[in-house]
Amino acid sequence: MERDPAGQERNGVLRLLSLELIFADERCAAALSDQQLLAAMARFEAALALSSAELGIVPKQHADVIASMCQRAHFDAAALARAARDAGTLAIPFVRELTTQVASASTDAARFVHFGATSQDVIDSALAMCLKASSERTSNLARELGDAAADLARRYRDTPSVARTLLQPAIPVPFGWKVAMWLAPLARSLPQYRSAAAAARTLQFGGAGGTLSAFGDKGNALGDALATRLQLQSAVTWHSARDRFARLGCETAVLTGITAKIARDVALSMQPEIAELAEPAAPGRGGSSSMPHKRNPAGCLLALEAARRAPGLAATLLNQLDAEQERGLGQWQSQWLTLRELACAGASALAAMVEVLRGLQVDVQAMRANLERSKGLAFSEALSLRLSRTVADRLCEQAVREGKHLLQVMRNDAEAKQAMPAAEMAALFEPQQLYGSAPQMIEQVLADWTSARGSGP
Numbered sequence: 001m002e003r004d005p006a007g008q009e010r011n012g013v014l015r016l017l018s019l020e021l022i023f024a025d026e027r028c029a030a031a032l033s034d035q036q037l038l039a040a041m042a043r044f045e046a047a048l049a050l051s052s053a054e055l056g057i058v059p060k061q062h063a064d065v066i067a068s069m070c071q072r073a074h075f076d077a078a079a080l081a082r083a084a085r086d087a088g089t090l091a092i093p094f095v096r097e098l099t100t101q102v103a104s105a106s107t108d109a110a111r112f113v114h115f116g117a118t119s120q121d122v123i124d125s126a127l128a129m130c131l132k133a134s135s136e137r138t139s140n141l142a143r144e145l146g147d148a149a150a151d152l153a154r155r156y157r158d159t160p161s162v163a164r165t166l167l168q169p170a171i172p173v174p175f176g177w178k179v180a181m182w183l184a185p186l187a188r189s190l191p192q193y194r195s196a197a198a199a200a201r202t203l204q205f206g207g208a209g210g211t212l213s214a215f216g217d218k219g220n221a222l223g224d225a226l227a228t229r230l231q232l233q234s235a236v237t238w239h240s241a242r243d244r245f246a247r248l249g250c251e252t253a254v255l256t257g258i259t260a261k262i263a264r265d266v267a268l269s270m271q272p273e274i275a276e277l278a279e280p281a282a283p284g285r286g287g288s289s290s291m292p293h294k295r296n297p298a299g300c301l302l303a304l305e306a307a308r309r310a311p312g313l314a315a316t317l318l319n320q321l322d323a324e325q326e327r328g329l330g331q332w333q334s335q336w337l338t339l340r341e342l343a344c345a346g347a348s349a350l351a352a353m354v355e356v357l358r359g360l361q362v363d364v365q366a367m368r369a370n371l372e373r374s375k376g377l378a379f380s381e382a383l384s385l386r387l388s389r390t391v392a393d394r395l396c397e398q399a400v401r402e403g404k405h406l407l408q409v410m411r412n413d414a415e416a417k418q419a420m421p422a423a424e425m426a427a428l429f430e431p432q433q434l435y436g437s438a439p440q441m442i443e444q445v446l447a448d449w450t451s452a453r454g455s456g457p
Contacts, residue, residue, distance in 0.1 A: 027137050028348075032339075034077040040126035045095075045113060051225040057218060058112045065110055070273060075229055080094055089119045090311040095122070099245040116212070138343065142193065160175075161174065167268075178265070182258075188282055193255055196251040203227040242320050255386055260304050264355055276367050285370065376399065379429050391415060407425060408430050410425050
């Protein structure tokens with residue numbers, strides 16, 4: 001069946017998340033769609049039959065029939081969902097429907113569908129397969145975002161701007177340093193995310209109670225063969241140990257939050273009162289339904305929206321770590337839905353901010369003007385270090401009271417003139433003289449990013 005680039009079947013069989021795509025990355029949603037999950041469940045059943053045949057557990061001719069039928073099996077997701085409400089798990093109506101389809105070709109082969117496995121094996125393993133494509137998408141987007149930030153940090157490493165603490169002007173800093181501070185947590189988090197994503201791609205295979213009791217002494221060998229066939233990691237059963245999925249969820253939420261930090265700063269800097277940054281312009285982007293003049297931070301909106309949902313979704317996964325005994329009640333059954341929403345939200349945030357940073361419009365003149373707007377008060381730290389805090393407080397208070405530039409007040413102050421020559425006073429108000437370790441920090445972050453991003457485009 002032919003598919004278009006968005007992952008939808010041309011005849012409409014495979015549908016994604018419709019209006020939910022407003023707040024989801026489309027490629028990630030395609031990888032985690034209902035039909036992709038059902039297809040992965042069918043691949044699990046085919047691999048189980050073929051691997052069992054290799055070990056003499058299932059007759060080869062029956063395994064071949066099962067595998068063949070799994071390749072062309074078709075499922076009504078809505079009907080399965082309705083049946084799953086009564087069964088308590090999607091796997092039960094799925095296996096029943098698959099068995100019916102296999103029986104249409106061979107009633108003898110149908111006896112061996114899902115042989116020795118349990119509901120959780122097929123659902124968890126299918127989710128692990130689907131997460132491979134979605135996590136690769138997220139990882140690639142994070143790398144693209146980091147590369148875009150690294151380019152900005154290099155380009156503006158000497159550009160004066162003003163740091164803002166508690167939303168108030170603080171001290172002069174290079175804009176490239178600000179961007180490097182966006183990049184630094186991304187450099188730390190991307191390797192952690194990749195590690196968690198790799199760990200989540202693990203086969204779940206334990207059978208009825210977790211001990212593979214149906215397979216005698218062949219259970220471990222079957223598990224290894226099954227994992228190899230499905231390109232998943234082999235591990236002891238993790239029926240009631242949900243740490244891998246919880247860890248992936250947490251790392252996804254961290255990446256989303258880091259992306260939202262960038263979005264928040266860009267959106268604040270887009271306000272006309274600041275006007276230092278702007279999202280790239282495009283037809284239909286950031287408009288208003290009622291005010292033609294507006295240019296809203298639409299990309300930043302998507303990242304910030306995702307960051308509002310991600311912590312709660314990650315908390316849901318954390319809250320599902322206390323599964324009862326050998327199979328939990330009400331935790332794993334819906335976990336793939338939580339992971340899907342979280343993965344789609346995180347990828348949505350990353351994709352939006354990749355577009356924003358790649359086309360970010362930086363107004364260097366506005367940055368300098370905002371620095372000057374403080375009338376020298378942004379340089380007060382240097383003054384207090386050169387003279388004293390008491391003198392600096394007095395001079396700053398006078399500058400504010402009289403509406404004058406701090407340098408002008410200093411030049412007319414007897415105590416300041418006695419302590420500092422005029423040339424030295426002026427040097428205190430050169431932004432580049434106050435960058436401190438910012439240049440070295442930028443270089444360190446860029447080096448960290450080079451190491452974290454890995455090889456590739």
